[in-house]
Amino acid sequence: xxxxxxxxxxxxxxxxxxxxxxxxxxxxxxxxxxxxxxxxxxxxxxxxxxxxxxxxxxxxxxxxxxxxxxxxxxxxxxxxxxxxxxxxxxxxxxxxxxxxxxxxxxxxxxxx
Amino acid sequence: xxxxxxxxxxxxxxxxxxxxxxxxxxxxxxxxxxxxxxxxxxxxxxxxxxxxxxxxxxxxxxxxxxxxxxxxxxxxxxxxxxxxxxxxxxxxxxxxxxxxxxxxxxxxxxxxxxx
Numbered sequence: 001x002x003x004x005x006x007x008x009x010x011x012x013x014x015x016x017x018x019x020x021x022x023x024x025x026x027x028x029x030x031x032x033x034x035x036x037x038x039x040x041x042x043x044x045x046x047x048x049x050x051x052x053x054x055x056x057x058x059x060x061x062x063x064x065x066x067x068x069x070x071x072x073x074x075x076x077x078x079x080x081x082x083x084x085x086x087x088x089x090x091x092x093x094x095x096x097x098x099x100x101x102x103x104x105x106x107x108x109x110x111x112x
Numbered sequence: 113x114x115x116x117x118x119x120x121x122x123x124x125x126x127x128x129x130x131x132x133x134x135x136x137x138x139x140x141x142x143x144x145x146x147x148x149x150x151x152x153x154x155x156x157x158x159x160x161x162x163x164x165x166x167x168x169x170x171x172x173x174x175x176x177x178x179x180x181x182x183x184x185x186x187x188x189x190x191x192x193x194x195x196x197x198x199x200x201x202x203x204x205x206x207x208x209x210x211x212x213x214x215x216x217x218x219x220x221x222x223x224x225x226x227x
Binding site for chain 1: 145157160170
């Protein structure tokens with residue numbers, strides 16, 4: 001069975017400082033891993049995905065994530081937070097195109 | 113360039129009523145799924161389909177039915193609405209493995225309130 005654990009339910013950063021959203025996964029197979037973002041009262045947008053190519057994945061809006069098999073982690077980072085980054089972020093795992101399994105989400109707040 | 117279309121966007125039901133949430137995609141995707149989103153719970157899988165005529169249960173299937181008679185449509189039926197089904201529902205689709213895999217495309221959601 002596959003699962004993801006998002007280690008923080010809420011992260012608060014100041015504008016211009018780095019962002020780190022942590023995610024650990026559990027999978028019996030080589031997984032596909034995703035980060036999705038959801039702005040308030042909006043749908044879900046794919047930020048980036050890992051599908052067994054390069055372990056450092058670059059996404060949209062300056063976000064990136066590193067797949068670390070030894071640590072079963074897929075943390076999301078951004079060098080400098082913007083106010084527009086305030087949203088809910090979901091770490092997601094799947095095997096091939098089996099249904100996605102979502103983490104419970106991390107709410108990112110950005111303070112001016 | 114519609115992608116995944118969900119209707120309605122908002123709905124209020126009385127306990128015991130039935131209704132169908134519609135989901136349609138125009139990308140010829142094999143895989144379609146229904147999720148519900150509740151605060152602090154992330155998105156949980158209700159039902160999914162790997163192709164026309166094939167459906168299976170997800171994590172929280174009770175109280176919901178689905179069918180997949182065409183590739184494009186994947187409706188979700190609430191048989192007898194209960195307040196516990198108050199949630200935001202998302203439909204998603206994805207190309208199959210033969211199409212090279214890839215990420216899911218989500219609809220904009222249906223906000224359902226059961227009173």
